[in-house]
Amino acid sequence: MMRNMRGAALVALGSTVALLVSGCVGSGSGPDGGDSNENAEAQEFTWWHNSNGGDGEEYYAQVAADFEAETGATVNIEAMEHQDMLTKLQAAFQSGDDEQIPDVYMSRGGGELAAEVEAGLVRDLTEDSADTISTISNFTDQYTVDDKVYALPYSIGLVGFWYNKEIFEDAGITEVSPSPTIEEFNGYVEKLKDSGATPLSVGAGDKWPAAHYWYYGVVRECPYETVEAAIDSADYSDPCFIKAGEHVEDILAQEPFNRGFLTTPAQTGPTSASGLLATGKVGMELAGHWEPTTTSDLTADGKVPDFLGWFAFPTFEGQGGDPVDQMGGGDAWSVSSAAPDVAVEFANYLLTDEVQQGFAERDMGLPTNPEATGSLSNETLAQLIPVRDGGGVTQLYLDTRLGQSVGGAMNDEIALMFAGEAGPQDVVDAIQAAAEAEQ
Amino acid sequence: MTSTAARVGRDKVSRDGGSPAGAARDRANRDRLRSAWRKRLEIAFFVTPALALFALFVIWPIITAVQLSVFRWKGFGPLTDFVGLRNYLTVLNDDVFVDAVIHNLIIVGGSIVVQLPLGLAIALLLNRKMWGQGLLRTIIFVPYVLAEVIAGVVWFQLLQPQYGVIDNLLGSVGLEAPEQGWLGDPDLALGTVLVVLTWKYLGLAVILFLAGLQSVPEELYEAAQLDGATWWQVQRRITVPLLGPTMRTWAFLSMIGSLQLFDMVWILTGGGPANSTTTMATYLINEGTQSQNFGIAGAASVILFVIALVMAVLYQQLVLSRDTRPDVVTRKKKTRKVIR
16 A cells, blocks of 8 residues: 555656646747847737727738738737726736737726826837827827827717617607707607606616716816816816716706616616617617617617617706817727837827728727728718817716726716715715825 | 554564564664654645645735735836825725625625525425425525526526516516616615525525434434424424534535625626625725725725634634534534535
């Protein structure tokens, strides 16, 4: 028995050593290729994006292949689901390991980008992408930190009301203004209610869809400069922020939302806020430019519903903000600080007329390159372009603008407001407290 | 293994029979020492991988959490912004966290108060010989086997206001469901979560109690019957007291599970509406990965760890100790039977 034990121990020891050795070999570096290997490395980079499926993924694969053929570079693409990509990106940044951090990746700008810049993770593109930046300069504000541009916005969309034309018609709403006043908007809500329809869906379970109402209140009541000054000085005492909350309370007082909206998710499943709109259960929903794509994923035939229409967030009489200002945001390409130069070249390539036109033709977003804005094939989506480019400023989603710490505290408090457990002052206090804690 | 080593030593001694007694004793001692060392080496060899994993996945994260909890850290770069105990103060002064602790305690208490009598009643019923006993036992146990996330999603859909099965069923018998739904109303949400948790975990209580019931000696029942005891008297005087150790162990598992509750709440309500179902675990996820306040999340996790540890140690000392102290032999027998 003893001999057996010893034999077993030897086998175990042997296999452990073998495993360890093989593990070490596996993790070791490959054969030294000298200069040619280094050159190849300088031409090779990784690209993370969130078009993981259908036309979008195919298109991006083609774009990368074209770039490879043109430059001789090697692009390692990783297409991921949006939320997975954010989680993976965060983990990569936390590791601080250049090998883990992708060379070209999606940035949402604002406070999040500022935090990445502060940690030295992002490359300054101001000079290397000067030509591209001049083409899309209308949109680079939210991607600029200390006068330096750190990301190239390739799709900037707006948040607005997506509505069901059929339900509106059934409720006797024959004329829908593309930029209604709050009185007109309240009229829609009232008529929808009278007809027995649920006027609005909101995914307050995910908090941010509810918070969009407050952000828009801010855009309507606070001039852009006031918001930026408040963020810079961490002082939110301007009364316009309270007014924003009062507008939200007024909307809530009409009880226009779907039943159970406090736990309704934004986009997951047929009973989510987008699902209710896609399946014709509610009259309208406040959502971003992604809504046609999101609703098409939630319908039985996988197509964008024909009944979908769009109008801007209502304006208020005597409001403090510029009526043409809108709220939205988008995605930009950032290049990590350790990336090779060819990665910057690729980021610029993604913003060229040709690539942006292909992007628009497939309705993958709202292109920023003016040469591509006419190429959108979806008419409803195309409707957003003149509003976006109508001379106003597009205020970035405030949670992104303020960064996750202050933004999270703000969204939590707005969700409480939707539950009737916080007022306009509470929201401002929560933001103020979180901003001070961050100083 | 010990006996084998000792036998080898004895064999050697007997083979050395002709040598003087002192030398033989020395050799025997040496052998014993050697075999003791070998034993230790063998233990070390087989235990090391487990210890290494434990250190990597339990000890190291605890140390990291404690380290994070005294810094302000956004998730990037080195830890430089030392804030001492400020994160702990922030957490303890945060109403949401205090509510989360209260919710956890309500779930700890609620689970035990509801599942213990219910589980016991079902176990007693299922312990009687009846038709379809095996099938019923399986049905009761199925929810426990289901992955928590899957069960959560299923219940989330069932509980949907207006379009969910439950609201429709209620509607069909003329009852009105709450306006905001079972999960959307801050006054009802925690109770609803508790109901789903009971559905999910009742099976575990029942299966453990059933196993415990197998260990109650048949002779006691026979003696009671001879004495003319009724079914109720038998349960009250024999079954339940002898099931004590199993119930106490189950309650311990239930308590720890309730303190760490995350998945089900996250799927059903995400901690809402209006923070009415937040638990300590959802709080720290919300602060950590969602709001990037990793220091605050670290402090919350250390507090959660301390609360769980204190409760576990107290429970061990005050409640479970009575099961470990007296007649070890009986308990061993029971354990063996339970396993079988």
